[in-house]
Amino acid sequence: MSEHSSSVDQVAANDDLVAEILIRLPVKSLMQFKSVSKRWLSLITTPHFIRCRNPDPSYVSGLFFYSSMRRLNPELIFIPLQNDKNPTDNAYSTTLTTLPGALSISILSSCYGLFCCSSYSHATDRQFHILNPTTKQFASLPKLQGELQGLSLAFDPSRSPHYKVVCVWRTISVLSTKPYQSECHFQIEIYSSETGSWRASGDPFTADLNNQFLSGVYWNNAINWFNSSGESLYFNVEDERLGVMPIPPIPPGEWSGRQFRYYGESRGHLHLVEIYGPTTQFVVHEMERDYSGWFVKYQVDLHEVGLAFPDMLQRLSWDLTCCSFAILSLIRGEEDEGSFLVLHVPGKILRYNLADKSFKELRDVGPEHCDSNGVIEDSIRYFWFHAFQYIETLYCV
Amino acid sequence: MASAPENEKNASAPEKKTLTLKSMINNEEFVVDEHVALQSVTIKNMVDSDCAGDVIPVPTISGEILALVIEYCKNHANPSASEDDLKKADAGIVAKDIYTLIDLVLAANFLDIKGLLEVTSQKIADSIKDLPHQDVREIFGVENDYTPEEEAAVRAEHDWAFEGFP
Numbered sequence: 001m002s003e004h005s006s007s008v009d010q011v012a013a014n015d016d017l018v019a020e021i022l023i024r025l026p027v028k029s030l031m032q033f034k035s036v037s038k039r040w041l042s043l044i045t046t047p048h049f050i051r052c053r054n055p056d057p058s059y060v061s062g063l064f065f066y067s068s069m070r071r072l073n074p075e076l077i078f079i080p081l082q083n084d085k086n087p088t089d090n091a092y093s094t095t096l097t098t099l100p101g102a103l104s105i106s107i108l109s110s111c112y113g114l115f116c117c118s119s120y121s122h123a124t125d126r127q128f129h130i131l132n133p134t135t136k137q138f139a140s141l142p143k144l145q146g147e148l149q150g151l152s153l154a155f156d157p158s159r160s161p162h163y164k165v166v167c168v169w170r171t172i173s174v175l176s177t178k179p180y181q182s183e184c185h186f187q188i189e190i191y192s193s194e195t196g197s198w199r200a201s202g203d204p205f206t207a208d209l210n211n212q213f214l215s216g217v218y219w220n221n222a223i224n225w226f227n228s229s230g231e232s233l234y235f236n237v238e239d240e241r242l243g244v245m246p247i248p249p250i251p252p253g254e255w256s257g258r259q260f261r262y263y264g265e266s267r268g269h270l271h272l273v274e275i276y277g278p279t280t281q282f283v284v285h286e287m288e289r290d291y292s293g294w295f296v297k298y299q300v301d302l303h304e305v306g307l308a309f310p311d312m313l314q315r316l317s318w319d320l321t322c323c324s325f326a327i328l329s330l331i332r333g334e335e336d337e338g339s340f341l342v343l344h345v346p347g348k349i350l351r352y353n354l355a356d357k358s359f360k361e362l363r364d365v366g367p368e369h370c371d372s373n374g375v376i377e378d379s380i381r382y383f384w385f386h387a388f389q390y391i392e393t394l395y396c397v
Numbered sequence: 398m399a400s401a402p403e404n405e406k407n408a409s410a411p412e413k414k415t416l417t418l419k420s421m422i423n424n425e426e427f428v429v430d431e432h433v434a435l436q437s438v439t440i441k442n443m444v445d446s447d448c449a450g451d452v453i454p455v456p457t458i459s460g461e462i463l464a465l466v467i468e469y470c471k472n473h474a475n476p477s478a479s480e481d482d483l484k485k486a487d488a489g490i491v492a493k494d495i496y497t498l499i500d501l502v503l504a505a506n507f508l509d510i511k512g513l514l515e516v517t518s519q520k521i522a523d524s525i526k527d528l529p530h531q532d533v534r535e536i537f538g539v540e541n542d543y544t545p546e547e548e549a550a551v552r553a554e555h556d557w558a559f560e561g562f563p
Contacts, residue, residue, distance in 0.1 A: 032529075
């Protein structure tokens with residue numbers, strides 16, 4: 001061994017060479033090898049190393065989702081979406097992490113590989129955490145006071161290795177000058193991982209009582225809240241400014257209100273799907289970067305899918321204006337040919353290629369599902385608002 | 398015309414230059430076609446800047462390792478080799494013990510041969526990925542600069558990664 005010792009020393013002293021080797025290791029080994037030495041730990045955790053290991057920050061390698069029909073402890077399902085070079089890296093993703101004392105944990109939103117989660121335990125009220133499902137690290141956010149309306153994660157590694165959390169809460173009612181209008185006062189607070197604390201952003205603002213701040217979508221460095229009745233607002237995280245986002249008009253003659261069937265971000269694009277009536281045809285809208293309006297990105301007709309899975313052409317038992325399918329996610333490829341939808345039809349999860357319109361089964365989910373209490377869930381029970389893109393990343397939380 | 402190919406051959410013959418690489422560890426010499434050796438950016442820079450004499454001395458790389466490097470360069474200089482052939486040949490070259498691989502990765506780094514650096518690094522990663530971190534520390538001769546408390550804390554943060562390890 002001694003004849004090799006000089007080579008070993010030369011390699012060990014060369015950070016670039018050590019990084020060249022470490023960058024090819026699966027996540028599990030990397031996490032273990034943080035224990036080799038302080039130098040290796042710092043090599044593995046530099047932003048440069050993290051960027052080099054996963055150079056495409058928008059590469060979605062899987063989808064986590066759970067049933068929207070159950071309130072308590074729904075089973076979290078993971079499906080891999082790419083033929084990854086390290087298949088073992090996905091295998092461990094089935095358990096998110098272990099939060100000490102937590103009875104249940106649910107994901108609120110996902111953003112470039114980080115998840116915003118909430119947990120319940122015997123000892124404490126609802127607590128919020130930022131979680132990295134790749135490294136299974138989590139950070140618990142400091143407690144919040146007030147009537148919480150929603151919590152959204154803002155993280156874009158191409159802008160900063162730090163993340164922010166935007167929280168909206170309803171302030172104590174003050175006498176409205178127009179009491180006949182159902183207006184409410186809201187306050188935005190921002191948590192920054194750089195400072196580790198919450199602070200109020202601006203003054204309370206008035207908005208319609210119907211405003212939803214539950215699951216904002218992070219896009220264009222802003223949290224975007226889609227609202228089915230009334231204005232849809234966005235909050236720019238950088239200059240801390242509120243704005244109104246335009247929404248396509250409801251087609252004439254539709255009296256049942258707005259029918260959001262999907263909205264979400266992928267590769268820097270904001271998408272919106274509304275479907276009116278029991279049809280397999282729909283349009284995917286994409287938002288202009290300056291919020292000037294929506295343009296038609298894809299015209300989709302799932303007729304062929306319907307021929308292969310005729311159950312999806314049935315109306316939903318609880319909403320006769322809809323066919324039995326749901327869009328779980330829209331994922332854009334680096335090139336346009338790589339863009340696809342993840343669809344849920346009765347009993348199946350499918351991948352539908354938006355360019356060549358081909359589709360394939362990803363997984364069985366059972367035509368109907370009977371939970372432990374004997375409650376039968378509907379054949380369509382997974383939706384985009386409970387589906388979260390998994391992007392492998394080593395960023396620390 | 399029978400003499401035409403003959404002429405071409407003669408005309409191209411002086412083009413096919415060779416270089417001699419000499420390991421400074423055991424003075425072993427290797428005569429290689431220039432276009433094979435030029436896959437090394439380091440050698441290419443020397444030739445381009447006229448720094449290369451008839452014999453190019455290669456410090457710190459043994460003849461055994463230099464032979465592997467030249468084998469790699471020959472394979473990849475062959476324009477008729479298919480991607481599959483190259484993959485198989487690469488796998489053969491890096492089917493070595495960890496210490497030979499460490500010598501080889503250093504040589505690839507010194508001679509600046511990107512492809513060889515990549516396959517060798519990948520092979521080293523594959524060889525160590527399932528080893529306990531203590532073994533990895535030993536292989537790379539890394540001094541453990543953690544206090545026992547610090548090491549326990551780093552480990553606790555990623556307990557799941559140690560499943561099945563002592």
